[in-house]
Amino acid sequence: MYTQKLKIQTKPNFREKLLNLGANNLTDQELIALLLRTGNTKKNVIQLSKEILITLENSKITDAESQLHKVFGMGESKICTILAALELGRRFFGIAGQKISHPSDIVPLLRHYANRKQENFICVSLSGANEIIATRVVSIGILTKTLVHPREVFADPLTDRAAAVIVAHNHPSGTLQPSQEDIALTKRLVDAGKILGIRVLDHIILNALGEYYSFLEEDICFERSSN
Incomplete structure (x- = not known):
């Protein structure tokens, strides 16, 4: 008789971090990971979030959707989640059009x-x-x-x-x-x-x-x- 050792893979709990510390204490990559929830067959959620972050930083808001489609493993559901979050942020707190006095x-x-x-x-x-x-x-x-x-x-x-x-x-x-x-x-x-x-x-x-x-x-x- 032998005991099989279970390989336990720890998964960062960004939801708990957000609830305990506030959303402003999560990095951009962690916020994206929280939205995605899962990765894909080639990349875990952290790696996928990093790729999406780089993609968004180098895209205009008007072509974000087309650029996200180029990221492997980004299906319609994940893309819609990201775009919805971006649009809500833009509507309520968007900085485009904000006037700078100093x-x-x-x-x-x-x-x-x-x-x-x-x-x-x-x-x-x-x-x-x-x-x-x-x-x-x-x-x-x-x-x-x-x-x-x-x-x-x-x-x-x-x-x-x-x-x-x-x-x-x-x-x-x-x-x-x-x-x-x-x-x-x-x-x-x-x-x-x-x-x-x-x-x-x-x-x-x-x-x-x-x-x-x-x-x-x-x-x-x-x-x-x-x-």
Whole structure:
């Protein structure tokens, strides 16, 4: 007689985490996993959620459905669940069209990028009335830095016919102090924006503690209005 050892696979309980800690304490990937509930034959729910997150970050809201259809294992039911969640969020809390009175107003809207384990460089396109047109992840870097070129930053704002942009990135290390590379990049973006006719209003650094650093507020690379 022998005893067969059962292989127990633990499954993260994101529902319990949400109920105990609140939805704002779940990462984007965990929220997607909670919506999906299951993975597919090739990927578990965590892996599938990561692929969907990357897909959504690189898609416009108008073509999200077509892009989700390209993800293996995403059937109609899963796609409908994701699209319904996106639409509800857009209707009740959508940031498109929201007016920005000061560049720091964008900080609460980008909080969910602050706890990423890699640097995410984000660009927010603004209209002439300082209303948000779109928010996009331009680049995802390694643990300590991301490499960004001005042409990548301004490609979509040009298509948006944006009048201005606010750029931001997170520091996984937790420090808010900009590196020399951050300062040099900001100068390049400001100069490129002047040539293209798209103002760069600020560059903001976020960390997981909820703090932020504003190049504009610190008078680095930007000249604040005397008004």
